[in-house]
Amino acid sequence: MDFSSKLLENAVYEISQLPGIGKRTALRLALHLLKQPKDQTSALSNSLLKLREEIKFCSNCHNISDVVLCEICANPKRDESIVCVVEDIRDVMAIENTGQYRGLYHVLGGRISPMEGVGPQNLTIDSLVNKSKEGIIKELIFALSSTMEGDTTNFYIYKQIEGMGLKTSTIARGIAVGDELEYADEVTLGRSILNRVPFENSLKLG
Ligand SMILES: [Zn+2]
Numbered sequence: 001m002d003f004s005s006k007l008l009e010n011a012v013y014e015i016s017q018l019p020g021i022g023k024r025t026a027l028r029l030a031l032h033l034l035k036q037p038k039d040q041t042s043a044l045s046n047s048l049l050k051l052r053e054e055i056k057f058c059s060n061c062h063n064i065s066d067v068v069l070c071e072i073c074a075n076p077k078r079d080e081s082i083v084c085v086v087e088d089i090r091d092v093m094a095i096e097n098t099g100q101y102r103g104l105y106h107v108l109g110g111r112i113s114p115m116e117g118v119g120p121q122n123l124t125i126d127s128l129v130n131k132s133k134e135g136i137i138k139e140l141i142f143a144l145s146s147t148m149e150g151d152t153t154n155f156y157i158y159k160q161i162e163g164m165g166l167k168t169s170t171i172a173r174g175i176a177v178g179d180e181l182e183y184a185d186e187v188t189l190g191r192s193i194l195n196r197v198p199f200e201n202s203l204k205l206g
Pocket of ligand 1: 059063072
């Protein structure tokens, strides 16, 4: 792409670094911003800067939060004996939307994937294992995507906490293997949390 302006070229380059955005789309977005009032670009830039600089991760569940302890962990009405293990905040949002779950979460920050160079040490598994040792948690619900990486991660955690006397279960999903949790519809997801099955069952089937 030949640009008549270095400023435009830089902006297009930066926008095109975002996932799913090619050079053409980046150019369209940059030209769109030029047509809008300056305030709008300021608001966009400021919100992105603040997001990056001020965001925190909950000290208990590692979910993205504006404060040290997230709203869910700080809520005394939530049942701290049940912890739902998920990959990221999108899963928390999907499960919260069902309105069916009253326990807490543990956000791993991804799943074990040797292909992508993600090992257990890159996730918050140690924190989960340490929390499990404290004796407050009675049940872990694995709610990772039903992919090979998700299954590997479930099994790895299961082996780490084996012998601690924790109940482990997986959400019984009526959706196809490989479907991401965030795309599951709320009714199905809500039902699958209520009808979760012991993790050991999924091992026998596998
Ligand atoms: Zn939290």
